[in-house]
Structure formats: C-alpha cells, structure tokens
Amino acid sequence: MQTPSTPPLVSVITPLYNAESFINETIQSVLNQTYTNWEMLIVDDCSTDNGPDIVKEYQEKEDRVYYVRLKDNSGAAIARNVAIQLAKGKYIAFLDSDDLWLPAKLEKQVAFMEDGQKAFSFTGYGIMKENGEIKGKVVEAPEVVNYEYLLKNTIIGCLTVMLNVELLGKVQMEPIRTRQDFLLWLSILKQGVTAHGLNETLAMYRRVNDSISSQKLQVAKRNWEIYRKFEKLPFLKSCYVFMNYAWNGLKKV
Template sequence: MGDSIVEDQPLVSIITPVYKAEKFIVETIKSVQEQTYKNWEMILVNDQSPDNSVDIINKFAAADSRIRLAHLEENSGAAVARNKAIELSKGKYIAFLDSDDLWHPEKLMKQIDFMEKGELPFSFTAYEIMEENGSHTGKIVHVPESIDYDGLLKNTIIGCLTVVLNKELIGHIEMVNIRTRQDFVLWLDILKRGHLAYGLDEPLAYYRKVEGSISSNKLKTAKRNWYVYRKIEKLSLLKSITSFTGYAYHAIKKHR
C-alpha cells in the first residue's frame, strides 16, 4: 500500500493492556500487522507482567515503529493500563484489543470506512468466539444496528475487542478504575452523553475463551454488573432489576 493511501487514512490508536500475555501476544500483534489498513499505532502497556511478554513486545517494537510499549510502575489492572495508552495515543480513532484476542485482517479497513462515511462517534462489530487454542467455534455474537444507554444496560452486547471510538466527536475518554467491567462503564458513560453506538454486523474479531480469566467467570461478571447498576450508575432498585433481567437473558443467549 502506497504512502499516499496511508496519508489519506486517519490514524487509529490501538490500546492493549499487557499482563501475563506471553502465550498469545505474538498472534495478537501479528493480527494487527496483517491489517489491510496501514495507518495505525499499537500502544501496549505493561502492567508489571511477570512473564516474558515485555521481551517479546520489544522485538516487535524494534522492527516496527508503529508498535510502542509503555510501562506502569506497579500492577494496577486493565483500566489504568488502558488509560495510560489513551493518554499516549495520537489517533483520531481509539480501538481496543486485548492481548489474547485477534482481529480479522479487514477489521480496521471496514470499520473505519463505516465510521468515516457515517461520521459516527462509536462503533462495534460482531465477533466470533474461539477456543483457548485458537480453533474456531463457529459461534458468532451478532450485533444490532445501534444501541443506546437503556439498551446497553439490558444487553451488554458490545465486545471490547471490537470497539472503535472517534476521539474528535466524543471528547474525553477514560475508564473508571475498577478491576472488571470498566469497559462497560465507559460505553455507558459515552451513551449517557447522548451518543449512539453503531453496530457493524460482520464478525471482524475473534474473542478467545481463556479458562480462569476474569471474564470467564460468569457469576462474578453478573455480580459486577449489579455493582455497576447500583453503585456507579446509581439506578433505582426497580431499574436495576429490569436491567439485570435483560442482561441475564441476553448473556445466556450469547453463550449458549
């Protein structure tokens, strides 16, 4: 792809927190490098990972100037790591990709085109669930054309690995410092400002089901959702119950 085409493409900043990522980080970075869309920067933030992740990333960064590694002074969790990357980002667009997930090669090309044409502030795509070893399950999580604040309370359909945000249209982007569901809280915050999130119903990302990961514990996730409703969003008990009922129904449907 020629330089002139890259110059015409808005810069996308890809945000990746890194903790105990050595098993999958090579695949994750390669799935970014294989994007047909070339004008991106990948900002990985080392959350004091105790394994070999940093050495692996440094090799990629030495060979590809678009890949940057920053460090947190102490282990602080994904929210703090993502916020650090967002602070360092230079792109018009912010995209999120965790260190064990993958993107389809045309993910950015299709999604940025979708957002540029519609002047959209916030988009997300369908994604496929894959096994821990990377084998495809064929299970696709489909997405609606759009979702608003009330809709998202009842249906946590937005996969973090699929989200792209337009910084110019949204303004301040920061995750609340909780250990899990910080992405869900950010999406709610943006939608509360009056924006809609627009779905592109094409599976352009691959979510890895990792045994023992925070997100793999469904009961804990349900408890965290309740915490978000009551303590962060400060919803009434009735609104919390109706939102939770919708969330539970859609979660069961999604993972069936």
Template sequence: MSSPSVSVITPSYNAEKFIQETINSVKGQTMTDWEMIIVDDCSSDRTRDILKENAAIDSRIKVILLEKNSGAAVARNTALKNARGNFIAFLDSDDLWKPEKLEKQIQYMKKNDFAFTFSAYELMDEESQMLQKVIKAPESIDYKGLLKNTIIGCLTVMLDRSKVGDVQMPDIRTRQDFALWLSILRKGHIAHGIQEPLSIYRLVEGSISSNKLKTAKRNWYVYREIEKLSLPYASWCFVNYAFYALKKRLEA
C-alpha cells in the first residue's frame, strides 16, 4: 500500500455533536490523497460508534481507541506514531477545513520549499454559524516571535516530515501544540503564514481552550518548565503574549 501525501492528526473525546462535520470537511477536500487518523480518548458518548461507522465506509479513515482517558497530547502522539504521510496536518474534532485547504497548503509548501506553515482562520459558534471574524496570520514567525505571540492555530498547521523529522508533543494537558511549535522553531525553522483563511475554528463554551486563565497559566508553564526561560525573560514574553492575545480578540 502506497503512503498518502498527508496524514491528518485528530484527537477526539466526547465529540458526538461535532465529529461528523469535522470528518466531512476532510472528506470534502479537493486533494484526496490523505489519511485521517482519529484517536479517541475514551469517549463515553456516541463518538466511538460514529468513528467506526466512518472507518467502515472510507478506508482512508483510521480509528484508534485508547483504553483510558489520557489527554490530547497522548492522543495526538499516538496518531503521530501511526502516521504514514510525508506531510502532517492537525485538525481537532470540533473544527473544520475549507475544501481547498490541503491542496493549497501543500502547493504553497512545495513551491517555496517550506518545512512549517500555518494560515489565517475563521471563527464559528457551537451551532456552526459563522461569526464573520478572521484571525489573521503573519507572513512568518520564528522562535522568539512565537514566544511572545501564540498566533499559530493548531487546526491550520502543516509540517513536512522530511524537513522537521518525526515529532511528538510534550505530555501536558493543554498547550502541547504550542510547545511542539516552539521545539521545531528552536531548531532554526521558520513558520510561514498563509494569509487566506483555510480553516474554521469552533468556539465551544466550557472547552479547555476557552478558559483564558488556564491557558495563560499553561503558557507560563511552557515558558518556565519546558523552554526553561529565565524569570525576567519569561515575564517579558508573558506580557507580550497577553498583549497580543487581547489584540487578536479585539481585531477579530
């Protein structure tokens, strides 16, 4: 069996309300040479039934069922270990991609020989209503820039494994994606932004990412415990992060 061009990494947990729409946005891609690896983190609702039904219909959808709830990092890392594609893309179980997302992003990476790209994205609510808001992407960002501005949306990222190598996320409950991006950029890579919004982020009330205080605390943890930044430098990065986070919400 030949390897797909891109592996889509999707963790799921009690996602019965949204997961089918998420899967449909991948199945609706203009580029069809993909595999979607969905790792379910011990859901207690109908998520697993929905996943099995989709895998039975489409062989490109691979489902892995974890035996105990372990968090998004373990789920994503399990998917990454099983990925066969040269390109890696990330999509959470409540978010969506626009139909040309994969095709445009891979073309952009191949044309420019980029290892790491991301894009702007739009926002929608829990009922899939578009909020007419766009989170813009800078043209590029490096390690020091990302420390001060966590602008990269996980659902927009694509990595070229031939350039960045095999990757794993640190086993923390939240912000493991941010820590992974930093680890890649720390090696000298630059993340390049696509200005066109290619993904749609769902704002879900009560989700981990919606809790701004917890996110801020976890960012601080990444600065001090994972990146080992000095207290003064971590504080400077944190002030900048808070400023840009507020600016992002006001401009969206």
C-alpha cells in the first residue's frame, strides 16, 4: 500500500505496432529512468513482426513491464485506451514505441506535477531521424497552454504528456487513426484545465519516414476535420486557427 512518503506510481502508456526496430530502445529509456515507481503498459495492436517477442522477453525479467495483445488491429487510440483502463498509477504518461525519454524525465515531471497538484503537464522535446541521429531541433514548452492556444499551435508532444488521474479521471481517446492525442488534449483543456509546460528537453521524438504522422497532408486534413467535425468551430474561425497551425507547424520542421 502506498504511504504518504511513497512516490506516486506513474503508468506509462505505450501502443505497439510493428516496431521491432525501436521498441528495445524505448523500453530501455524507461528502465533507465532515475524515478523508479512506474509501470509500463504495452498494448500490441496485432503486430506482425518480432516486436511482441522483444516485449515478452522484458516482461519475463522485469515485473514493471506488462504486455497485452488486442484481438483485432484497432489503431493507437484503442491500444492507449486499453492501457489507460488497466493503469493503476496516480499519473499516466504517454510514450510511443519508437520514441525515447531522457533519464530524468519522470523524476523532474512528477516533481513538477506534485508542486501545486497540476492536472496536466508536458515538456520540451528533441527530434531525431529514424536511425536515431539527433537533428538538433528542439520543440520548447511554453509555460501554459489553454484551449484557444492549442487550437492554433499543436505544441504538445504526446511523448511528453503526463496527466493526473485523480483530477481528470481515466480519460479516453476518440477511436480515430490520427491526431487522437491532439483531440484528447483539446477535450481536457476545453473543460477549463490548463496544461503546464516544463521547458526542458526530456524526450526524443523519432521521425519515422513511413509513419502516419509523417504524412503531413493527411495530418493537416485531420486537423481540419477536428476543427469542423469534433470541435464544431465556425468556418472562418477554422480557417484562422488552421492557418496559425500550419505556420507554427512549419517552425517545428
């Protein structure tokens, strides 16, 4: 049982799909954390490569790593939702199967969250190529982000987000194939919650050439759909925030 002096448990939410080239590094980046009270929930979306075998090897020797396989290929949103439902932590943190955390990420972010009992935080992150080569580009975290800000600037990297389950509940993502994370952040901020930025580079985002997120036109179309279909913004406001989104996106390239 957790005592007042016990650091809060962090549940790491990781969807897995055909990531055998990267999942080893991703798990190692969690094992290398200076903060040790975590569980890693890896939900396999019907991978057809050797990624699941790699995860199972870790599970056999590390009791903080859990592996679950979905019956059908359903997308990252469903995989994350299953992991969130299984999570036992006060905090949930997101880490995709090709991204990395720096060793002090959880330690610094938990302390940041505990200071004032924040509901939602995110950090800065770096960008690397598919082969792991660091690009030198850093996405900084503004001090605060609200709903209107996020509409115009998708600055929050999923791999950096930490949510307080005690304050927000077990949130769920819309079962769409892309931008489900962006839509979730909007739904939380729309309730009046503020996202607090910890402006340190504590994670590394891997740009995989054939990933869905690398298909910029498709992502842009999904953003427009989110503005119009999900957020139900008027046409002119949708145009305004979309132009801002596009400009800010160019600055992150």
